[in-house]
Amino acid sequence: MNPTDPNANLNALLARRMLVLDGAMGTMIQRERLTEEQFRGERFRDWPRELRGNNDLLVLTQPALVRRIHLDYFEAGADIVETNTFNSTPVSLADYGMEALAYDINLAAARLARDAAAEAQRRDPSRRRFVAGALGPTSKTASISPDVNDPGFRNISFDALVVAYHEAARALLDGGVDLLLVETVFDTLNAKAALFAIEALFDERGSRLPLIVSGTITDASGRTLSGQTTEAFYNSVRHARPLVVGLNCALGAKELRQYVEELSAIAETYVSCYPNAGLPNAFGEYDDTPESMAQQMGEWARAGFLNLVGGCCGTTPEHIRAIAAAVRGVPPRALPERPKMLRLSGLEPLNVGEGSLFVNIGERTNVTGSKAFARLILAGNYAEALSVARQQVENGAQIIDVNMDEAMLDSESAMSTFLSLVATEPDIARVPVMVDSSKWSVIEAGLKCLQGKGIV
Structure with a gap:
């Protein structure tokens, strides 16, 4: 040593x-x-x-x-x-x-x-x-x-x-x-x-x-x-x-x-x-x-x-x-052996391992997969867009997928704005976020808004 x-x-x-x-x-x-x-x-x-x-x-x-x-x-x-x-x-x-x-x-x-x-x-x-x-x-x-x-x-x-x-x-x-x-x-x-x-x-x-x-x-x-x-x-x-x-x-x-x-x-x-x-x-x-x-x-x-x-x-x-x-003289805590798992978090933890069943990912907060969500984001109606995310979690989504890749959008700004608002809603923010984009700058903008451990 x-x-x-x-x-x-x-x-x-x-x-x-x-x-x-x-x-x-x-x-x-x-x-x-x-x-x-x-x-x-x-x-x-x-x-x-x-x-x-x-x-x-x-x-x-x-x-x-x-x-x-x-x-x-x-x-x-x-x-x-x-x-x-x-x-x-x-x-x-x-x-x-x-x-x-x-x-x-x-x-x-x-x-x-x-x-x-x-x-x-x-x-x-x-x-x-x-x-x-x-x-x-x-x-x-x-x-x-x-x-x-x-x-x-x-x-x-x-x-x-x-x-x-x-x-x-x-x-x-x-x-x-x-x-x-x-x-x-x-x-x-x-x-x-x-x-x-x-x-x-x-x-x-x-x-x-x-x-x-x-x-x-x-x-x-x-x-x-x-x-x-x-x-x-x-x-x-x-x-x-x-x-x-x-x-x-x-x-x-x-x-x-x-x-x-x-x-x-x-x-x-x-x-x-x-x-x-x-x-x-x-x-x-x-x-x-x-x-x-x-x-x-x-x-x-x-x-x-x-x-x-x-x-x-x-x-x-x-x-x-x-x-x-x-x-003094008390033995220190021994490091535990923990099973290897995917350990994610929003406000609450989500651990996925070999014994886990399938994981539900809510994909309606995705402008490329939901026309209704895309219309709300393009109109700047983020309050109503949040209700889409809330509904996904209420219906059992364990992760929400967020995608803002739309040609008419400033995707970085939209991602940051939406995720900042998600963070203020505990009933949504309790689950991890999947930041979904084909552009690295948008992914980076999203990650800078997540206090939890998300997915790219």
Whole structure:
């Protein structure tokens, strides 16, 4: 095994023992009660917008604080710390007018965490410390319209997200991270843009780093904000060959347990979970104690659900110290043998294998096969066209075929418009989509609208 190869190192460690991720950076920063002036530092003293609350900026203005927090987590037992870059894509930094600083912030954050890892290693050389380059979900969503009166509208495109994630990930790699972490995924289409950008970077550099993808189940419905179930989310991201797939944020350990159990049963990858310290109280604070979280997550580990544990919002070095102690010596989850199947998803999973019966594909949402559907699309009557798709699913279609190859149509625009509207209709979007065209540009336009795993 090459001692400098993060893929080999992490694979070997995850197979051998439970690994520990850090806890919340934001919680620790909030404890400091920093002033606006401290957020600004000298460099941004005259910045025209308020900067208090831009925690990621502190890697430039208060680097000693960020480095100390990383070290506190390493000292508490973390094997991996995340860079302080949750909101450091150009998309999220635009809220502060700082999108042009995305590269600088990500680079500085990676170097700070790398320096803290080296210091922790120097203090205790008995185990390797790792740095995960954190890529958050951004402040926009590619699958949901922000305007209830215009469900097909999006405030960001797949292509714009790819550019933003490429810039952030490039800086993290330049700064020396050991792995990349696409986390708090509330819209899987955003995550797919991140994964596309990361894959492009790996191709450009001729090498890969380990990848963790962590989704967020937002409430008791058991779905992400954009509507996917746990298994649908997993089917949507497994093509990226992640080393670890997991869940984090939004819920506490008690609420997340059933979804972690579900993921552990279906994932061919290693599994992670880093919950919040309970649900927020009336003051927006988190009350779950280190002892309580450690007891719950220790039970999950003993049940064989996990390979990587940590904490999200509200957790502290005290939480990580207790969790690390609770899982110490517990054998990690063994990777399951799963039958080879075609694993698709809309908002819900569709798995097709040797034991499956025939699969019903609804082909009436096809302008070359349905004159009625073609008339509706040519007339721009997308609302009525959606009713055709809905009827197909209600009548038993497990996949809907969408084709916009008509000489009188702007096929790319029609495909994007229709699939964006489909995404807003849960009773249709629950099934996978077959993007059907003789033109690659139309297929590509369609794929950029699908958060699920579709068919070409």
